[in-house]
Each structure stands twice: as C-alpha cells, then as structure tokens.
Amino acid sequence: MRKLFPLLLLLFILQPILSQRPEGAPGNGPASITISGTVLDQETNQPLEYATLVLQSIDNPDRVTGGITDLDGKFSVETTPGKYNARVEYISYKTQQLPNKTFEESTDLGTIKLSLDVAQLNEVDVVGERTTVEVRLDKKIYNIGKDLTTSGATISDALSNVPSVNVDIDGGISLRGNENVRILINGKPSALAGFGSTEALQQLPADAIEKVEVITSPSARYDAEGTAGILNIILKREKTLGFNGSINMYAGHPTNAGITANANLRTDKFNFFTTIGYRYREGPGNGFFDTRYFDPRQDAFLDSIAYDRNIEDRDIDRINRGINANFGIEYFFNKQSSITGSYFLRTGSDEDLTTNINDYLLNNAPQVGTTRSELETEKDNTHQISLNYINRFDDDGQVLTADFQYSVDTENQNGFISEPVRYNNTANTDISIPREETSTIEDQTEYLIQSDYVLPFGEDSQFEAGYRGNFENQVTDYSLLQENESGNLEVNVNQTNIFDYTQNVHALYSQYGSKFGDFNFLLGLRMESTQLKGKIESQLTEEELQDEFSFPIDTDFDNNYTGLFPTVNLIFEFNEKENVSLGYNRRINRPRSWFLNPFPSRSSRTNIFQGNPNLRPAFSNAFDLGYLKRWDKLTLTSSIYYQIESDAFQRVQEQVFITGPGGSQVEVVRNIPFNLATNDRTGAELGLLYNPFKWLRLNGSVNYFSFNLNGEFNGVNYSQSNNSWFGRFSSKVTLPWKIDWQTNAFYRGASDEVQGRSDGILSINLAFSKDFLNDNATISLNVQDLLNSRKRSSFTTTDFYDQDSEFQWRQRQLRVSFIYRINEQKKRGRPEREDDGGEGEF
Template sequence: MKRLSFIILLTIATKFTFAQFPGGGGAAVITGKITGTVIDSLTKKPVDYATVSLSRSTQTKSTSGALADEKGSFRIDNIKPGKYRITISFIGYSPKIIDPVETTPSKLDFNLGNIILSPNSKALAEVTVIGETPVIENKIDRIVYNAEKDVTSAGGNATDILRKVPLLSVDYEGNVSLRGSSNVRVLINGKPSGVMAGNMADALKAIPADQIKNVEVITSPSAKYDAEGTSGIINIITKKNNLEGISGSVNSSIGTRQNNANLNLNIKKGRFGFSSNFGGNYSWPAASILDFNSSGSGFVNAQSGKNTTERLAGNGSFGLDYDFNTYNSISSTLKFSRFSFGTDGTNNATSQIGSNLSSYIRTTDNEFGANNYDWNNDFTHKFKKEGQQYSLAAQYTRGSTNNDYTTNFSTDPLNEVANNDGVNEEITFQADYTHPFKKVIWEVGAKSILRDINSDSRAVKVNPSNNNTTPIVGRNNIYNYSQDVAAAYSTFAFTLAKKYGFKIGGRYEYTDIKGSSTPALAQAPNFANNYGVFVPSAVVSKSFKNFQTVKLSYNKRIQRPSLFYLNPFRNVADSLQQSQGNPTLKPEISHNFELGYSTFVKTTIINASVFYRRTNGIIESIVTPVTENNRTISLQSYNNIGANNSFGFNFFGSVNPVKILTLRTNLNINSYKINVDNNTINANPTQTDKIYLLYNAFVSASVNLPKGFVIESFVILNSPRRTFQGENAGFNMWITGFKKEIFDKKGSLGLTLIDPFNERKNFSSSLTGANFTQTTNFSIPFRSVGVNFSWRFGKLKAGAPSKKRGVTNDDLKQGDQGGGTTTGGGIGGN
C-alpha cells in the first residue's frame, strides 16, 4: 500500500515537472518588482492606502497596480523588463506621475524611494479614510476571526481565542466543538501538526494567543480538503510579516493565572525570505477541588480531595522560502513544540461493595509531556496563464507523548508506578494542479499519508523499602498501529449569469489499517482492515443587490480516530476513575446540509444559517462500571455509539451604532438526538430517547477612543455539553481588556481582566447508565488579572503577498478530554 501510494504520486510529480522545463514548454521569463513609499509633503508622514497604478510608458491604460500599506509602502510584482508609467493618487492629494520607470534584464527591481504627494488645495477640509480590518469577517465559505485585532486576546492562549470565534464552543477543559460537534479538524497555517494527534485540548493551551493572526472556520470544505472533520475545519493562522527588510515583534504578559512570552523575527530580501518564532507559556500552580460520587447495582463510591496542576509549554519555528522568478518558488519550514504538565494530589476515598466497606487515602504524582516537530517542503510552479499552477509538497511529522505516574494507597504498602510512551509518525506526499478555462476553474490532485503509531505501556508495583518491582499482569505491552491513506480529488468552480456561483467536486479516499499488540491483549486484538469512501461536495451561491448572498451547500465527511482514542494504555492513577482507548474504533461518516444568508449594509454585517447533520457511527466516550480487586471503578473508553441527527441555527451580527463603538453578537443553537445501535453499550433508555437543545453565544463591545486607547469586553455563554450518557458542565466567562498604543503605534500596553467577581468556579457533570449514576464537581481558580506588552521593530518596505503552500493533513479525529475523568487543570487566561 505504501509503495503503491508513493508510485502514484511520483508519476504525477514527474509528469507535471517535465511539462514545464526544456522540452516541455520553454523557459520561464524572469521578472522583477517596482517598490516605493508615499510621503505627505507637509507632515512628512506616510500616506497609507494610496492607490498606485502601473501602465506602459506614455500610455494611461492601467495594466497592474497596488495599494500602499499603513506605512505608505507599496510593491508591484511580476514586472517584465521595459519602460513603465507610475501614477500615485489619493483622496485630497494631487496625483503624482512618474514616467518613465525602466527595468532591464540586468536590473529587474526598481526602487522609487520616497514619493512626495502634495495636498490638493481644493480638497475637503477633512477626509477620513478607514482601512482597519474588522475583528470578524464573513466570507462565502468561511468565517474569519482576526485575533490580532482583539484587545482581550493578549496574554492568553489558543483556547482563549477559540472561545470568541463564531460557531465554536469551548468547554472548561478546553475541548472544542463546532456547531455542537467535537468532530472538528484543527490545522495550523493550513497544515496538520503531530501534537494535535494526542490531546487537542492540551495542545491548544500550549499556543500563546500573541502568535495567532486569525482563525478560519470552514463549515463547507470542498473536495480539495481532506475528508476528515465531520463538522468542519478550524485553521489557526499564525503571524508572519511579509514586508521586505528586517522586522520582528516582542510580546509578553504577566498575570495571576499564566504568563506568556513570544518573539518573532523576519528577514525579507529580494526573493529570499526567512521567518522565525519562539514562544513560551507558563501557568502558575492551580489547585482544583474534586468531589466524585458513583453508585449502582451493589456498589457505592465516593472521593474528595485537592489536585495541584502546573503547566509549561514552549514552541518555535524556522522558515525559508525563495522565489526563483515569477513562476517557480520553493519553501521549507520546521516547527517544534514541547508541552508538559504535572499534577500532584491527595484524595480521600471510600468504596463499598455489598457490605464490604473500605476507606483509604490516595496520593498521586502524574507527569505528562508531549514533543512534536513538523518539517514541510514544497515547490510551486505558476504558468504564464493567470491562475494556472501546480504544486508538489512533502511533510514529515513526529509527535511523541510520555505519561508517567506514581500512586500510593494508605492501605497498600506498595506504590504503583506506570508509564506510557506514545509515538505518532507521518510521511505525506501531495500534488495539486489548477487550470482556469474561460469560465471554469478546474482543480485536481492526489495525496498519500503513511502513518505509524506506537504505544509502549509499563506498569509495576514497587516496594518503597527496597525498590523491588513486580510487573502488573495484563498491563505491560507494546501496541503498533499503521494507517495508510491514498486519495485523489477533482473540483470545478464556475459562475453563471454573473450572480450564481457553483463549486462542485468529489474525492475518493482509500484507507488500509493494521493493529497488533505484543503480547496479545483482549482489549487490543490484532486486526487488519481496509475500506474506500467517495466524498462529494457542492456549494451553490446567489448574489443579490446590497451585498446580499444566499448559499446552499452539501458535503460528506469522514472522521478517523487518532492516537488519543486508539491508545489501549490504561491510566489507573485514580483508583475510582480510569481511562483507556479503544483500538477497534471505526470511522464516523457524516452528511452535512447548510442554507446560509449574509448581507452587508453600511456598518452592519449579518450572517445567518440553518443546517442539518447526520452522523453514523459517532464516536463518544463511554463510562462503564467494572469490578476488579474487590473494588468497582468507573472505566472511561470510547465506542461507535450509533447515529446522531442534529438540526441547528446560527446567527452572527455586527453593527457600529456610532463611529467609536462596535457591537457584535453570535448565537448557535443545535439539537442532540442519539440513536444507540449497540446493545452492549451501557446506556439509559430514558435519556437516549430525548431531543436536547444545546447553545453557545457571546456578546461583545469595543470602544476606540482618541490617542490609541481601546476598551473591549466579551461575555461568553455555553450550555452543558451532552453525551449519550449524560451531560458535562456548562461554561461562561466575562473578559474585559484595555489597550493603549505607544511608541508611535509600534507598541502597546494592555490590561486584561477575567471574571473579576468569581475567585473560583464550580463545574459539575452527571452521567447515567442502565445500572449506575455518577456525578463529578470540580472547583477551580478562575479570576485573573494580567498586564501585557507588545512592540514591533524593523524598517520595512512593502512585500509580495504570501503564497499558500504545503501539505494539509486534516484526516484524523483528534482527542479531547471527553465526558469522563479528568485530573484538573486550568482555564486559559492570565
């Protein structure tokens, strides 16, 4: 399977490559660029957003152009050697014409330097030009949340950012769901990351908010995307400066909950670009108070205590890219990260089976660590025909986790020590081609993912007096799992009658999986399986007057389980609540229908949609009472529960009632109705027969005051999260941020407050099965105060727009902390 996938992609790559070089179409013409900076003649300050038009020398018909940035700098690319006429214009200024501007084969680039614009004597007394990007943008296939424009995001992490993104819901543990479904794929800069194959909630806490530029929520992915993610895709885009020169930024925050630091350094010189980023996050030790009760047929369990969790994370990246000419470019990026947390706790527990009652004190030291690196390489070739191009990409990803714990019981003279080393390794090859016809854009491509997962589990009893160890029967094994995916897709996009837009496509994915355990275990049997799935997608949109758009879409999606769900390692650090993956899980299949409406009227933005989603073989956590060693425990695992039919509605609105004030609101409502089709699952029929309504909403207001002072406030509300066995805690929070620009808008100082009137918050969950009930309550520190600082440095010129490159693996169901056990931890914040 691996050899076949590689041969297919190698054939496609060879065909594409030989079609572009000598013998296949002639050599490409090397082109250059024209740059400059527009300056006000009186104030000597940059004229931002001035219009720059390019035409042939002595001619007035524009053939190209650019828009100056906020520093007055502009750049026009793809300039062939010749003589040109440059026209610079802006409201309130007299136009400036420079003719001729000549580039030659020996000097392809021409820098005009500072271009002085003089105010027009007939201009209005005052002209205000607004070029500010809004916090939230509505696009035809996605919603974009511009995190760098959000004052309240400073000092937090990615979890805090996602809580404020329309359509998304994030619970108190950091588990993310899209329109009520946790089956969502998270990408970083359009690419997967091996660290997400583990516990996604923990991985997101390791990304400082100051690194994030924006977040894209894609609810109707085309067939070009991997078929993974039954509810859609979340793409987190990090900051990258594409301006020419040396530039960078420093961001830091210190707070009562967590601390962040981040450094960006970028070098752009001609056709060469280098980018780097280093960041870290540290959370002060936070104490969570636990109360747990479980009872059922013949048993009663209770547990209470305190656990202290401390988190530390670091990440970085290096990127190189080079444009040989207008038509050929390469890039290479290496990303790495480290995330760890430690939990120490003491709990008082009682366990009763029949008339046999036991009481004991449990002390636990749990250490978790995750290391990950991703190496991406790609080549892009553009043809002379506008929009025609192909790209070849390869990615190597390696993510490793280490989970160690030591547990001691007051009634047992022996300590239990266990560790689990998990490795997720992937090699990906991808080829994409785009061809524009007269009225149709055709995309076609192929992809191969070779994935290997290894889990090494060890558990022993240790005698503290002499350190002698005794292996625990059935809990020492090595589990190997391989999953190879070969895919091909094709899409067509076209417009009819200038008002109707269509994008249709299909994707076929073939999956080959194998699993084996040494020694063989009942919970991890050896198996092999393969299957193919065809995934169609279609989007139809119609534009009306006054910027109104109606969109109807359908897509089929698949969700394969990742290491988090498959890992058979059994974590028994808690004597009454234990967890274990399920290697026999099958993928989910969903069908998604959506009808959406959006409009823009003056300063008001409205986006509303209704949707229906049918998910077969849905994967959910399942808690089952298991009696072992004269004690009944709650064992959490995962299973294909059945089918879920979900109807939903989403509304987002933004308005500027006055110039300085922006109000935004978002509301998601969706239904949850599970049809359990596995009779062996421990379910309560009275719960699975019901239809539940879930919601999440936010209201925000931002005020832009003179002299660069901004105030912003968010209120977030999430309903309890349903599972087929019960519900997990709801979530709400209030965030207020203050920011003052300093250093001539190159820096800022800020203050962030999170729930100032709630020192701690309680989060309760309840589960009910056919023969048991279980309740859990966590009390965790919540109130947070933090200060943050940001500074941008460097002398820059306008750069070319960045090119979208690289592999995009979005084909695995990523882990969360489900609806069962937890060891505490914290909410993002300062």
C-alpha cells in the same frame, strides 16, 4: 524510501531551475559596480532603517537585485553595469520611482526622501483593527483583527472567540456542538495542531493567527475527516519588502510568563521569516466528586472495607514550560513561482501534581480517609520539516502547488502515585494502599505528500484536481508498576503493553465551479482509501487478553476502507451585500489511536479510560443552508443545518473488574467508546457584527442544536434526545486617551448527556490596551474568566451509582503584555504578492 520517492522526484525536476546562475552573477559577466545613497523621512529628516532599493534590469526584467538600508538610512548595492528601473520602498511610505537609469560605473544617488502614504495608512489600519467575516462557497473566513483578550494568550484561547466554535474547559474544541472537528494549519495537517489532538494549540501564541476559516460545508479539496467540519488556522506571513518584526512579552497571575519574537526580511528574491518563543505557565485547577453507590461495595485496595459513598476533593497544580520555534526561507524564481522551506520545533517540560482527598462512608458514617498524590511529568519534542512549491503559470489563475511535510513527535510521561491513609474508623488496622508508577513512551511519525492544480476556464469557471497522501505511525509503550506485599514495585503484566498503530490515507479529488449571472456553484468528488492497522504486544496470551477486556477484541487488526465523498456548494447573490448559500457534503470520522488502544489509562485508582479496537469509522451526510446580509454598519450571518451520522462514537461508563496486584480482582469504573447506530443533529445559528460608531464595535452570535442518539452497547440501550445552545458577545470601546476596552462573554446552556446532565457555563473576559511610541508599542491588561465561573458541573447516573461533580481546568488569570513592533505599526503595509496560505479558493 517509497514514501520519499515523490519528494525526490520533485527535487529532481526542480534541480535544473535551482542550479541556474542568474545573468550577471559573479563569474558570469563583467565586474560589478556599487549603487549607494541615503533614505530619509521627508518630514522629520530621520533615517529610515530597512528601506529597500530595488533594481530591475530593463534588458532582462526577470533579473532583479537590491538591498536594504542600515541604521543610518544608507544603502550600498553591488550590481553589473546596465540600464535599470530603480525604486526605493518603505513600509507605509510612497514609493520613489527612478525609471530608465543607466549605471556604467559606481554611482551615489544622494539623499532620497520618502513621504507617508496617508491614504494607504487609513485604509489598512481600518481593516487591520476590525473583525470582519467573508462568506465563500464552502467557508466563512473570520479575520480576527486586534483581539485584546488574547494578547499573550494561546491559539486555543483565540479560537474561543470565533463564532460557531466552542473551546471547553479541558481545551477540547467543538464546532456547532460537535467535537469531531478537523484542525488544519495553513490548509494542511500539521504538528503545530498536535497530530489530531488540541494540546499543542494550548501552547502556541495567539499572535501568530491572521485569520480562521470555519468550514462547515467543506469542498472536495479538503480532507473528508471530521464530521463537524474543518477549522483552518491561517498563520501570518509578511508580504511587504524590507525588514519587520515584533516582540511580545507577557506576565501574569497565577504565575505565567513568556516572550515571543517574530522577524521577517523580504527582498524581491528571498523572504526569511522566523518565530521563536518561550513560555512558562502555572495552571491551578480543582475538582469535586460525590459518588453514591446503590449497594455497598468493597475495595480490594482498602482490605475489603465496605462503603456506599466516596467524596473526592481534587487540587491540581500544573507547570507547563517549553520553546516554540519556526524558521523558514522562501525563494522566488520569478513573479510566478517560488519554493519555501521551513523547520518547526516545539519542546515541552511539564509537571502536574494532583492531590485527591478521599473520604469513604457507609450510611453517611466516615470509614476511611486517604490522600492520593499523583505526580506526572512529561517531556515532549516535536520536529517538522516542510517544503512547498508554487507556480502561478499566468495571471488568469492557473496554479500548481506541491507540498512535502515530515513530522516526528516523542513524548515521555512518568506517573508516581501514592495514597497514604489519613484516618481509619474501622476495626481493620492493616489498611495500606500500594504505590504505583506508570511510564508511557509515545513516538509518532507522519509524512504528508500533496499536490493541487487549478485551471480556470474563461472568466467565471474553474477546474481543480489534486492528490494527498498522509502516512502516520504511533507506537505507545506503557508499563504499570505496583507495590507488592513485600513493599517492592513489580510489573503488572495485565496492564503493561506496547500498541503499534498505523493510519495511511490516500486521497484523489476533482472539483468544478462556475458562475452564471448571480448564481455560483462548486461541485466536487473525493475518493479516500484508508488503512488502519494496530498490533498489541503483551505478556498475556490471546485468551488471557480476551478475559481481561471482558469483550472480544482483535489484537492484530488491519482494516481497510475506501469511500467516495461528494460535495455540493451553491450561492445565489441577490446583490453585492446579500446572498443565500446551500451546501451538502459526506464525511468520515476515523477512530484515533487512543480510542483503539484496549489497555486502560488510569486517571485514578478506581476510574480508567479504555479504548475499543472494534471501533469502526463513522460516516455522516450534512446539509447547510445559509443567509448573509450586509448593511453599512451591520453584518448578519445565519444558517440552519442538519446532519445524520451512522456508527457515531459515544463514550459510556460501566462497572468492570480488572486484575490488580497479586492477581486480585479490583472493581473500577470504565469509560469506553463504542459505535452507536445513528446520531441525528439539527441546528441553527445567527451572528451579528455591528459598528454603530468609530469608537464602538459589537459582535454577537448564538447557536442552538439538538441531537437524537440511537444505539446500545453490552446489552444496555443508550438512546436519547438532547438539545443545548451556546452564545457569545463581544464589545470593543475606545475610551478617552485612545484606550481600548474589550469585553468577551460566553455562555453554554445546560444539556442532557447519555448518562446524566451538564449545567450551563458562563465565562467573561476583559481587556484594556494603550498604544504609544508612535503606535509602535502596545501595553495590554486582560483578565481571563473574570467571575472565576468557567467550571463544568454535571450529574451522572448509571445502573450502580449517582454522581455529582464539578471540575475547573484553570482558575481566573490576570495578564499584562507588552508588544513592540519594528516596521509593522499595527498591520500597516502594502502587499507585494498575494498568498492564500496554502488554500486556493474559487
């Protein structure tokens, strides 16, 4: 109840407003009359369905009523007698004004004919089709336009085409080569972004995105979380009156299919919106691992068979299916204020079957061969309720917003593991690797309470202040069952556990911005108080737990941190088309629950990932110097940046022993995160948007970065220097018969890692599309990873082995998609009211 108090207070304040009965409403005035008529296209005389009649009272301008036309273009609206300014509107048509009308009785306005607004169509189509970039004091905004390669794809796929952003083959997102990036939806943490992970972004449709804000120098308004910066994904919301929507269907090979429907009905008082979709995807992947041990080792599971080499061939068959749905309504109290409520649902039912063919060799002579089969099932249910109130007090920009968000997520994972022997060239005939079953139940709850206030000063200055409270709790219940000598499954008490994790963050901020001639600045300060709590429940004693993890840990911790995070953003404009910017910010990287949970997860029998409860937050100071120049057909963006991070996280591999069936000690390779002393990053990026002809658009960017790691763990020094780069290129060509052809290419250069190196990766996507049915429909063909080359190849060396590996998360995909738009017509339309998607900007 303590966390719900601000919401209840907000609703109490708004209750008198919500309970007011508009003047002239039923039961509060004279009998109603009916205003009717028919709306037609002036050129074709075809009826215009969903055209809007708006009636605004002259005596009381805040009182607005209206309605929409039916399939035959007819409308019938009930109102009270009086004087009105009437108008008839339809998307992309000129508005028909009917000023100063007196209606004393029911009236038929007859036939009203609307003509196309040609100038508006030309202007909006150009903007809607083109990918553009805007530079603000604290961000770059990429209006991603009509990206053919992501039709029928996911948000994760769309982000891979945004400059400065890299999406690796596992779906991990990095910004300028740094994986600690904060993902926001409409300016707020959201269940749509997967509670801090990126899995949900691989399930949501890319068609939902309007623009992406790349915030490498965040102002004080934003979370201080994420040392790399912030990616703020702004979702589409229709601003035009009337009804509009779209249906997107796709299918492809390997088998993947889905359908997404969007609908929006907007009047002067209400805006109803919904998106609902179903997806089914089969994602075959593969891997190869060749591990060579410096000294022969013995595996308890193989009955002490000695080997010095393990060759693993891995095939992965995935099935992902689920439903995403979003329902919402916005009510406009007047032109200045509104309240929006929405409900989001995501369900998933996934199955992953991983088959590992293992060969164990000694002096290159095959000893034993096994086939490990691991079936993992997962059911996921996410629910999110959101409320947003906004009040624009005046036309000068004074704005108050208040948000409440409640999210719950439940995941149930079950794993079934068996590893029968394929061949045995040893004298031991009793080799039998025990079966395993794992169960993970994860429940997560999150509350968000936020309020922001913007107060302009004069024409060129602005003050802003706000509060955000984020309260998260995650309970992970993990159990491991292993086959005993009698063939029955029994609980491994050394691994079975419950981990209860809580993260609470309170934040206050203020910032001030102003403009002096061609010079703009934005100064801010944010204070964040963080509480990280974790408690481990296990059948092991405290002493047994310490022995199991091989390093001291706190099984019931409560860590509190309070920090100040200043921000400075400056821009000097040489003219309207050229500017230089400078930014500074301090940020924090808080360890997530899976980095803190000390009980291991098992990716294979001999490879585990184990969290580290001793992890501390990492802090960074970052500087960014940018330059932008626009010509008539060319836009150049560039920047150089430097970041120094203390207590940076890094994962390493080491050889340890864990307790197996019957108390046996099993040697495994453990991946574990720890705090480095420092991590210095330096880099530069360059981007070009070039539109030499109406039929040709080119877009390219390159990012180079280097970093120096300095630190040690368990007596091993992991200090190193590294550099790498990545680049992308996109071209869009309009062929004869108005067929659009788009090519996207991405290359990530080779890089040195803490324990080895990674090879470069090349990926090319192709797409073709054609509009028809008066541009209401589009059919597209796209190929993801044309060369089937999106694979991670790496070499790892440790004190006890060398390993060559290659891993492909998803093979080449072919997809055909069909989109049909209802009253949208490729982004045509006139906004009635600007909406910043939850992000005020200076």
